[in-house]
Amino acid sequence: MQTVDNAERARWMGLLARAPLTVLQAWSQSDLARRCGTYVWLRRPETGLMMLRARAGGTGAKFNVGEMTVTRCALRLEETSSVGVAYVQGRSARKCEIAALADAALQVPALREEIERDLLEPLRVRHEAEAARMQRKAQATRVDFLTVARQTAA
Amino acid sequence: MYVAVKGGERAIRNSHELLAEVRRGDPAVPELSLEQIKQQLKLAVDRVMTEGSLYDPDLAALALKQAAGDAVEAIFLVRAFRATLPRLGYTEPLDTSRMRLWRRVSATFKDLPGGQVLGPTYDYTQRLLDFSLLEPASKAAAPEDERAADAMPRVVDLLDGEGLVERHEPPAGDPDPLDLTREPLRFPAERSVRLQNLARADEGFLLAMGYSTQRGYAHTHPFAGEIRHGAAEVEVIPEELGFPVVIGEVALTECQMVNQFAGSKTEPPQFTRGYGLAFGHCERKSMAMALVDRALRATELGEEVESPAQMQEFVLSHSDSLEASGFVQHLKLPHYVDFQAELELVRKMRRSA
Numbered sequence A: 001m002q003t004v005d006n007a008e009r010a011r012w013m014g015l016l017a018r019a020p021l022t023v024l025q026a027w028s029q030s031d032l033a034r035r036c037g038t039y040v041w042l043r044r045p046e047t048g049l050m051m052l053r054a055r056a057g058g059t060g061a062k063f064n065v066g067e068m069t070v071t072r073c074a075l076r077l078e079e080t081s082s083v084g085v086a087y088v089q090g091r092s093a094r095k096c097e098i099a100a101l102a103d104a105a106l107q108v109p110a111l112r113e114e115i116e117r118d119l120l121e122p123l124r125v126r127h128e129a130e131a132a133r134m135q136r137k138a139q140a141t142r143v144d145f146l147t148v149a150r151q152t153a154a
Numbered sequence B: 001m002y003v004a005v006k007g008g009e010r011a012i013r014n015s016h017e018l019l020a021e022v023r024r025g026d027p028a029v030p031e032l033s034l035e036q037i038k039q040q041l042k043l044a045v046d047r048v049m050t051e052g053s054l055y056d057p058d059l060a061a062l063a064l065k066q067a068a069g070d071a072v073e074a075i076f077l078v079r080a081f082r083a084t085l086p087r088l089g090y091t092e093p094l095d096t097s098r099m100r101l102w103r104r105v106s107a108t109f110k111d112l113p114g115g116q117v118l119g120p121t122y123d124y125t126q127r128l129l130d131f132s133l134l135e136p137a138s139k140a141a142a143p144e145d146e147r148a149a150d151a152m153p154r155v156v157d158l159l160d161g162e163g164l165v166e167r168h169e170p171p172a173g174d175p176d177p178l179d180l181t182r183e184p185l186r187f188p189a190e191r192s193v194r195l196q197n198l199a200r201a202d203e204g205f206l207l208a209m210g211y212s213t214q215r216g217y218a219h220t221h222p223f224a225g226e227i228r229h230g231a232a233e234v235e236v237i238p239e240e241l242g243f244p245v246v247i248g249e250v251a252l253t254e255c256q257m258v259n260q261f262a263g264s265k266t267e268p269p270q271f272t273r274g275y276g277l278a279f280g281h282c283e284r285k286s287m288a289m290a291l292v293d294r295a296l297r298a299t300e301l302g303e304e305v306e307s308p309a310q311m312q313e314f315v316l317s318h319s320d321s322l323e324a325s326g327f328v329q330h331l332k333l334p335h336y337v338d339f340q341a342e343l344e345l346v347r348k349m350r351r352s353a
Helices: A006-017 A019-029 A031-035 A093-106 A108-139 A147-154 B007-024 B033-040 B044-051 B057-066 B071-082 B155-162 B191-199 B203-214 B283-295 B312-318 B322-333 B336-352
Strands: A037-057 A061-075 A081-087 B087-094 B099-105 B222-236 B246-259 B270-279
Touching: A006 A081, A006 A093, A006 A108, A006 B222, A019 A031, A019 A093, A031 A093, A031 B322, A037 A093, A037 B222, A061 A093, A061 B087, A061 B191, A061 B246, A061 B270, A061 B312, A081 A093, A093 A108, A108 B007, A108 B099, B033 B044, B033 B057, B044 B057, B044 B071, B044 B203, B044 B270, B057 B071, B071 B322, B155 B222, B155 B246, B191 B270, B191 B283, B203 B283, B222 B283, B246 B283, B270 B283
Parallel strands: A037 B087, A081 B246
Antiparallel strands: A037 A061, A061 A081, B087 B222, B099 B222, B222 B246, B246 B270
């Protein structure tokens, strides 16, 4: 079996988990996704709860804030025996399945580069663009006290 | 004499039908979609997620639709639903210092790294009814500012250098907290348990409790050290992988109250802290939570426990809208036999008087 760096895998799993279902679904119809081949379930998609933890004051003792819905599954590609796992926020079994399929395929050297290019890179760009757009809007609401000081001095 | 009777099945069935009809309203008016509720009644969705103690905007929107906008009923529906799902585990503690911030203000420092970022807030609105909303209209996009955002460290960490604000560090061994969804509430409850209780507590109750501390029922002299609202990544360590992965993002509102404190036998004069954290944009809730959290630390900080907001049993036993609403509202269910018995008793007392 090929070995994959944990940090690398965590990176793409994070991108896949936050991907919109529509984007994943579109990719799952692509030739590339079809080339991943057939797979067997190791764990069928299962929706449950994860308890979110935080820390008192942000840095102190752990406490339970409340739960969130999470769907998880695991599958194995029949051709390469590569195992894909997905834990994704929400209740979409389909999203979880496609994320696990991509995770399995990304561990196959022959498929990885193309999936990086066709799926992960657009996801990363999309995620960062959305974050940057929100940040620019927030930044526009930043109080500029210096301007106020200058006006009163004049 | 009262005789037990069966019945009401037809009446109940028809009541459900009538409820559905009334909930839907005039069929000539387009039906609400969940997407509309999620997008346009976002703060109601956030409250249902926070007090329903379940982060899932779709389910919260569905609950609001089903409950015809009754927040407490919607919270009940969400809590009942969560009881049907298996627990898959616990997340890593959220790191609120790394949130992507949409809003961050401090009432204690004017000039602080990252500045005062107002974000979307009702704070500076005139509170005049906006009749332009009577007609649907497409709004222009909000302005954007290309200036790079500076890092926004937590305000309470800025004062840490001088030791004037108490530090919060994980206790030895960083133990896992007791989970109120698994274990009953017991007294005295430690702070982690109190925070879980307060996080899902009814907003109105916490607001009144927090307000009472400001009016003199528990002297805690609060300042809003910092309020931040944004999105935090959720990390879990799946059992089959053994390393942390991000599974999504949650919107949060965090409030750090900073309270004047004269010191005690063991602590020098310094500022103490209260903490509030809520799902979505629930600012009033997280501020009230922080006030009550601080008041409930009275014993730990050597303060006299004199007021309701400082009393654990009073606050924590009455904070849950599910329990409170259930017990109050059960009064309208048939009590025919109980009342009949009391009626007899009063008649007997009259006769023997």
